[in-house]
Amino acid sequence: MVLDSGDTAFILICTAMVVLMTPGVGLFYGGLVRRKNFISMLALAFIAFSIVTLQWVTFGYSLAFGPDIAGLIGGLDYVGLAGVGMDGEGIPDLLFMVFQLAFAGLTLAILTSGVAERIKLSAFIVFGLLWTTLVYDPLAHWAWGGGWAASLGALDFAGGTVVHISSGFGALALALVIGKRAGFGQYSMEAHNIPMTLLGGALLWFGWFAFNAGSALAADGLAANAFVVTNIAAATGALAWLAAAWIKGTPASIGMISGAIAGLVAITPAAGFVGPMAAIAIGGVAGIICYGALLFRTNRGLDESLDAWAIHGVGGFWGALATGIFAAAAIGGVDGLIYGNVNQFLIQALDAFVAMGYAFGMTYLIAKVVDKVIGLRVSEEEEYVGLDLALHGESATT
Amino acid sequence: MVLDSGDTAFILICTAMVVLMTPGVGLFYGGLVRRKNFISMLALAFIAFSIVTLQWVTFGYSLAFGPDIAGLIGGLDYVGLAGVGMDGEGIPDLLFMVFQLAFAGLTLAILTSGVAERIKLSAFIVFGLLWTTLVYDPLAHWAWGGGWAASLGALDFAGGTVVHISSGFGALALALVIGKRAGFGQYSMEAHNIPMTLLGGALLWFGWFAFNAGSALAADGLAANAFVVTNIAAATGALAWLAAAWIKGTPASIGMISGAIAGLVAITPAAGFVGPMAAIAIGGVAGIICYGALLFRTNRGLDESLDAWAIHGVGGFWGALATGIFAAAAIGGVDGLIYGNVNQFLIQALDAFVAMGYAFGMTYLIAKVVDKVIGLRVSEEEEYVGLDLALHGESATT
Amino acid sequence: MVLDSGDTAFILICTAMVVLMTPGVGLFYGGLVRRKNFISMLALAFIAFSIVTLQWVTFGYSLAFGPDIAGLIGGLDYVGLAGVGMDGEGIPDLLFMVFQLAFAGLTLAILTSGVAERIKLSAFIVFGLLWTTLVYDPLAHWAWGGGWAASLGALDFAGGTVVHISSGFGALALALVIGKRAGFGQYSMEAHNIPMTLLGGALLWFGWFAFNAGSALAADGLAANAFVVTNIAAATGALAWLAAAWIKGTPASIGMISGAIAGLVAITPAAGFVGPMAAIAIGGVAGIICYGALLFRTNRGLDESLDAWAIHGVGGFWGALATGIFAAAAIGGVDGLIYGNVNQFLIQALDAFVAMGYAFGMTYLIAKVVDKVIGLRVSEEEEYVGLDLALHGESATT
Amino acid sequence: MKMIIAYIRPERFDRVKEALVEKGFFALSVTEIRGRGAQKGITLRGGKVSIDLLPKLKLEIGVEDTFAESVVHIIREAAWTGKVGDGRIFVLPVDFSVRVRDENITTA
Amino acid sequence: MKMIIAYIRPERFDRVKEALVEKGFFALSVTEIRGRGAQKGITLRGGKVSIDLLPKLKLEIGVEDTFAESVVHIIREAAWTGKVGDGRIFVLPVDFSVRVRDENITTA
Amino acid sequence: MKMIIAYIRPERFDRVKEALVEKGFFALSVTEIRGRGAQKGITLRGGKVSIDLLPKLKLEIGVEDTFAESVVHIIREAAWTGKVGDGRIFVLPVDFSVRVRDENITTA
Numbered sequence A, B, C: 001m002v003l004d005s006g007d008t009a010f011i012l013i014c015t016a017m018v019v020l021m022t023p024g025v026g027l028f029y030g031g032l033v034r035r036k037n038f039i040s041m042l043a044l045a046f047i048a049f050s051i052v053t054l055q056w057v058t059f060g061y062s063l064a065f066g067p068d069i070a071g072l073i074g075g076l077d078y079v080g081l082a083g084v085g086m087d088g089e090g091i092p093d094l095l096f097m098v099f100q101l102a103f104a105g106l107t108l109a110i111l112t113s114g115v116a117e118r119i120k121l122s123a124f125i126v127f128g129l130l131w132t133t134l135v136y137d138p139l140a141h142w143a144w145g146g147g148w149a150a151s152l153g154a155l156d157f158a159g160g161t162v163v164h165i166s167s168g169f170g171a172l173a174l175a176l177v178i179g180k181r182a183g184f185g186q187y188s189m190e191a192h193n194i195p196m197t198l199l200g201g202a203l204l205w206f207g208w209f210a211f212n213a214g215s216a217l218a219a220d221g222l223a224a225n226a227f228v229v230t231n232i233a234a235a236t237g238a239l240a241w242l243a244a245a246w247i248k249g250t251p252a253s254i255g256m257i258s259g260a261i262a263g264l265v266a267i268t269p270a271a272g273f274v275g276p277m278a279a280i281a282i283g284g285v286a287g288i289i290c291y292g293a294l295l296f297r298t299n300r301g302l303d304e305s306l307d308a309w310a311i312h313g314v315g316g317f318w319g320a321l322a323t324g325i326f327a328a329a330a331i332g333g334v335d336g337l338i339y340g341n342v343n344q345f346l347i348q349a350l351d352a353f354v355a356m357g358y359a360f361g362m363t364y365l366i367a368k369v370v371d372k373v374i375g376l377r378v379s380e381e382e383e384y385v386g387l388d389l390a391l392h393g394e395s396a397t398t
Numbered sequence D, E, F: 001m002k003m004i005i006a007y008i009r010p011e012r013f014d015r016v017k018e019a020l021v022e023k024g025f026f027a028l029s030v031t032e033i034r035g036r037g038a039q040k041g042i043t044l045r046g047g048k049v050s051i052d053l054l055p056k057l058k059l060e061i062g063v064e065d066t067f068a069e070s071v072v073h074i075i076r077e078a079a080w081t082g083k084v085g086d087g088r089i090f091v092l093p094v095d096f097s098v099r100v101r102d103e104n105i106t107t108a
C-alpha cells in the first residue's frame, strides 16, 4: 500500500488527457453535422461528461468497482466515494476512480452519434443517466471490476468492449429507435466544418495515448508498449482507409481521420497484449473493415449519423477478436490464436458477442422507454431550424 | 534537497498544461467578442503571457517569492533568477519558478475581459507590466511567498485570491476606467463564434487539472484529491448554471461552459482542503451565484465585457469562503466552519476582502494613471472598425 | 538497466505532446493558406506523421539509432523493432523509439511549407518516404545515433540541426523545384484563418516544452532548465518580432506567433546547455533575424510559401551557432564562446553548415527525381480549384 | 435580358440545379442569405421561441427574355415542398449584359 | 412590383427590422457584404492605416409599387445615424414575381 | 441610375478596385458568391472530378446612367484574363436611390 510518485504522476496526467477526449469527440462530431447543430454536438459532449461525473462519484463507481455480486455488478460499498481515499497501491484510489470516470464520460459522448441533430436535451439527460447506469457500469464491472468476463479470462486492456462495442452498438440501437433525420437520403447532409473534425481527431489521437498507455496503471514498459502500438494502429488505420477510399474514388480527409480512429479503437483492447508488428495488422484491417461497415450502413439507408457503429462498434469488435488472435505472452502474459491458444480467441469472441448483445438490447430498451415516457425527439420545426437555435438559443457563428 | 523524478515529471507537465490555459482564455474570450476583435483577444493573451514571462524571470519571481519583507513583498535576492537552480526539494527550484510563472501569465490574460474590443495595444503592455508587478506579485507573496496572509493561516490552495479575485475585481476596475464599448446597450453584441469559446473552455478545464492538482507540488494523494474535486466542481457548476438558465428560459451552451469555469474557479482555493461531496456543493453554488452576478452586471448596464468579474471575481470570492466552510482536516490538515472552526472561516473572509479591495483599488489606480499618461482606449474609428484591422492589420477569416 | 517510473511517466507524456505538434503544424499552416487548401495542409500533416510512423518502426529507427556504420548511418539491427523492448535504462527502449518517432514525423510535416497549395498527394507520399529515409534518418544518426557530429562534440540538444535546419532548408529546396504558386506575386494570398494559425501556434508552444524538456530523457533539473529557457525564448521571440514589425508598420499577430516559433526553434539545440538569461538573447535575436529572413524571402520573390525556411531554417541555424556561443558548463557540461571556448563555436558552425548543405542538396535531388518520375505538382486547374476539392473532394466549411 | 432572383430552401438547391441543367441552363450564381417571408419565420414550443431569420439560398440567373418564364417554372417546380418557407422568385429587367472574357455584348 | 436594395450598418439591422415589422412589412432577405461609399472607407491614425471595405448588411425587400416609398422611408429613418457609412438604398423595377409555394403570381 | 452587377474572379478584385478608384468610382458593395457560367465549371483528371461551383465575387455598383458604360468597361478590362471563368456583367435599371445619411434623393 505505497504510492509511486512516477506512476501517480503518469495517471494524473493521463486522466486529464482522457477528459480532453470528450470535447474532442464533441469537435469531431460537431464538424461532421450541419452548421445548425454544431453547438448541440459540443454541448452534448460536455453535458454527457458532467452528468456521468455526478453519477460516477455518487454511485456509478461503486456499481462498476464495488465488491462483486454474482459476477454481474458491484456492491454499494463505495457509494459517495466512501472508502475511496488518497492512498492506494501504486496510485491513490481516488485517482483510479477518476481515471475510470473519464472513460465512462467519454463513452456516453461517443453514443451521441446515433441521435445527432435530433435529440431533445431533457431526454438525453434522462437517457444518459440510465444508460451509464444500466449499460456502462455493468460492462465495466464485467471486464475490470471482477465480473464474469474477468473471471473467464477475457482480455480488454483499455476498453474495447466496455467503451467501444458498448457505445458503437448502443448508438445503432438508439438510431433505430429515434429514427432517421428529416430529409436523410433525400438531400446531402455534408460535414460543415471538416477542420474541426480533424482537430477533434487530433485531440482524440493525443488523448488515446493516455487512454491506452494509462491503462497499464503504471509508467512502465507495458505502458510504453501500449503507447507504441496505439500510435502504429492509428497511423496504419488512417493510411488503410485513405488507400481504400482512394481506390474507390477520392482520398477524403474524413476517411483518413476515421481510419485513424478505427485503428485506435481496434488496438484499445489489445494494447497491453500485442507487439508493434501485430499493431500494423490490427490497425490496417480496422481501417478496411470499418470503411466497409460505413459503406454498408449508408447503402442500407441507416441513419446512425456519425458512424459510431461503423467505427467504434465494428472496430471494437474486431479489436476484441484481434486481441485473441495476436496476443503474445512475452508482452501481456497471454498467448493468442497465432501462438496456438484457440481458447483465448473463443473467450474473446464470447465476450465480444455478449457485450454487443447486451449493449444493443439494453440500449434499445432504455431508448424505447425514454421515448414513450418523455419523447426522445425534438419537433419537426425544431429539427428544421437546428438544435443550436431551437434548444440553446444560439448560433455557432455570426 | 533531493529531487523526486515522479514529482518533477508531474510538475513539468502540469506547467505546460497551465501555459496552454492562456491561449485557452484567448480562445474563450475570442469566441465571445465580435468577429472584428477575435484576433485581438487571442493576441492579448499571447502578449500578456510573453510580457509576464520576461517580468517574472527578471524580477517578478523575486518580488513574489524572495525573502519576505514585512509580510508585504519579497526581496530582490532572486532577480535575474540568481540562485534559482536545477536542484531543489522534491522538484527543481527552476521548475517551481516556471510553474508559478504560468499562473502569473494566465492571470493577466483573464483581466483582458474588462477592456475587450477597445484597448490600445501599447497601453495594455504598459498596464500589464505595472499590474503584474503591483497587484499580482504582492498577492502571490501574501498567499504563497510567506506574506501576512500565509502567516495568518489563510488557505488558498491554487489561487482563489491570487489569481481569480485579483483578475476578476481587477477586470471590473479596468472596465470602469476604460468605459463601455461604443454602442453597448444599444444593439446586441453577440458571441461571434461559440464553438471557439467551448474549445477554449475545454482547454481551460484540461489545464485546470494541472493548475489545481499541480499545486500539491507532488504527485501524491493530495494531488489526486485536488484533481477529483476539480472535476466534480466543474461538472456541477456546468449543470447548475445550465439548469438555472433553463428555468429562466434557455439552456445556452455559453451558460453551461461559464458554469463549468465558475465551478473551477470556486474549487481552486479549496482543492487541497475539501473532499468530493463538498465539491458538489461548492461547484453547484458557484454555478448559481456567478450566473446571478452576471445577471446583476448586465442589469446594471456594466460593460465588464466578458464577465471575468462575475465568474472569476465572484466565483473566487465564494471559493475563498467555501474553503473556510468545507475544509476537512482529514484532507488538508485544517477544519472549516462545518467542522466547528469558525476562526478559519473568518480568516478566509478577511483574506478575500483584503484581496478584493487591494486588487480593485490598485487596478483602478494603475488604470487611471495609464489612461492619463498614454490613454487606454483606441479612437472611436478604430473601435468601430475593430481592433483586428485597426491595430493588427489583419482579419480573422477571409 | 532499471526503469525509473518518474522518468518513464515524463517521456510517455512528452511523446504524446510532441505527437500533438504535428496536427499543430497542420493548423498553423492551414490557417495561413487560402481557404481552398485548408484541409490539404491538415491532411498532409496527418499523412506525414502516418507514413513516418510506418517507416520508422519498420526500418527508419534502425537507420538512425542502429549500431553506427562509419559515422554516417545506423545498421539494420533494429529493423522491425527487433530487440527494442519494454525495458531499458531509465526509460523503456520502446519509449525512446517512439519519442524519436514523434520528432521524425513532425519534421516532415514542417517541410510541407515549401509545397503548400500545389503538391500532388501521391508525390508527397513518395517524396516523404524518401526524404525521411535519406535526409532525416542520417541527420538523426549524426547528431544522436553516434554519428560523426556526435563524435566531434557538436551539440544539438533537441534537434536544431536534425529537425529545423533540415526541414527549413529542405523546404527551400523543395520550393525551388516545385516552383511558385500560380498567381504568386500577382495578387495577394492572405492567411484565410488567423485564429487557427494562433491555435496551431499555441499547440506548438505547448508541445515544444515536451520536445525540449523531454530531450533530457529524464524528469530532472536539466529538463526543468530546458523547460524554462524554452518558454523564455518563445516569449522573447514573440515580443521581438512584434516590436520589429511594429516599428516597420503593423504589429500583426502572425508576426507575433512566428516570432514565438522562431524563438522556440533557436532555443531547441541550446535548451540543455544555456541558462535563462542567455535564452532572452537567443530568443530575441531569433525573432529579429527570422523576421529579416522573411522579408528577404518575400523581396526576392521566393515562394517558400509558409516560411519554414525563414523560421525553422534560419532560426535553427542561429540556434546551432548560439549554442556554441552561450553554452555554460554549469548547465550542460560544455562551455561556449562567451566562456572562451572558441572550439565549440567552430564545431557548431561546421555542424550547422554541413547539415544545411546536406539537407538542401539531398532534398533538391530527391525532389527533382520525384518530379521527373511522377510529377510533384498538381495540374493548373486543380491548383486553381484548390487541393481540398480537387484532391480530397471536400470543402473546409460549408 | 432578365435577371431572375430566386430565394429557395438550401436543401432544394441540388434538385433545382439539376432541373436547370436538364433543360440546358447552366449559368448561375448562388449566395447564402438569411430571410423570412410573410409568415415571420418559425415559432417553436407554442410561441416561446421564435426564429425569425432562416438560412436560404439566393440564386441569380441572367437569361434571355424568352427563357425567363420557363426558368422560373423550372425553379418553382424543383424548389416546391408545399410548406411555409419555400421561397419566392423575382424577375428583374436587365438593360444589357457583357461577358468579361469575350467582349460579346448582348443587349435586350 | 419593386425590389428595394438597402445597404445598411449591421448594428442598425435589428432596429430596421423592427421598424418594418411595426408597419407590417415582414418579408426580407439579408446578405452579409462588405462595401464602401463615396468616402472611400475609414482612415485611421492620420492616414497611416486605411480600411477601405467595411462590413455592411444588404437587405432585399420585394414590395408592391405603392409601398416602395414608404419602405424606403422606414429603412432610412431606422438606419440613420448621421455619420459617414450610413448606407444607401436603391429601388429597382421588378417585372413579375411568384411565390414558390402557392403559385400565386403577382405581376406589377 | 443603373445598378451594375459584376461577377468576377476573386483574385482580380484588387485590380478592379484600383482601376475603378483611378477613374473616380469609389462606391461599391462586394459579396462572396459561388457560381458557374455556361461552361459548367471545371473538369479535372479527364472528367473524373467535376467542380461545378467556384467561388466568385459579386460587385454591385450603383451609378448615374451616363457612367454605366464606362464602369462596365473599366471592370471588364481589369477583370479580364481571357480564360474560362472570367465572369459576366449585368446592368439593371434603377428607379431611384437615396443616401441614408443626407436624405439627398437622386432619381434617374
Ligand SMILES: Nc1ncnc2c1ncn2[C@@H]1O[C@H](COP(=O)(O)OP(=O)(O)O)[C@@H](O)[C@H]1O
Pocket (backbone or CB within 6 Å): D007, D008, D034, D035, D036, D037, D038, D039, D040, D041, D042, D054, D056, D083, D084, D085, D086, D087, D088, E027, E028, E029, E030, E060, E061, E062, E063, E101
Ligand atoms: N418579399 C420578399 N422580399 C425579399 N425576400 C423575400 C420576400 N419574400 C420571401 N423572401 C425570401 O424567401 C424566403 C422564403 O419565403 P417564404 O416562403 O415566404 O418564407 P416563410 O414561409 O418563412 O414566410 C424568405 O426567407 C426570404 O429570404
Ligand SMILES: Nc1ncnc2c1ncn2[C@@H]1O[C@H](COP(=O)(O)OP(=O)(O)O)[C@@H](O)[C@H]1O
Pocket (backbone or CB within 6 Å): E007, E008, E034, E035, E036, E037, E038, E039, E040, E041, E042, E054, E056, E083, E084, E085, E086, E087, E088, F027, F028, F029, F030, F060, F061, F062, F063, F101
Ligand atoms: N453607389 C453605390 N453602389 C453600391 N453600393 C453602395 C453605393 N453607395 C453606398 N453603397 C453601400 O453602402 C455602404 C455605405 O455607404 P456610405 O454611407 O456612402 O458609406 P461611406 O460613408 O463609408 O462612404 C457602402 O459600404 C456600400 O456597401
Ligand SMILES: Nc1ncnc2c1ncn2[C@@H]1O[C@H](COP(=O)(O)OP(=O)(O)O)[C@@H](O)[C@H]1O
Pocket (backbone or CB within 6 Å): D027, D028, D029, D030, D060, D061, D062, D063, D101, F007, F008, F034, F035, F036, F037, F038, F039, F040, F041, F042, F054, F056, F083, F084, F085, F086, F087, F088
Ligand atoms: N447568366 C448568368 N447568370 C448568373 N450568373 C452568371 C451568369 N453567367 C456567369 N455568371 C457568373 O459569372 C461567373 C463566371 O462566369 P463565366 O466566366 O461564364 O464562368 P465559366 O467560365 O466558369 O463558365 C459564374 O461563376 C457565375 O457566378
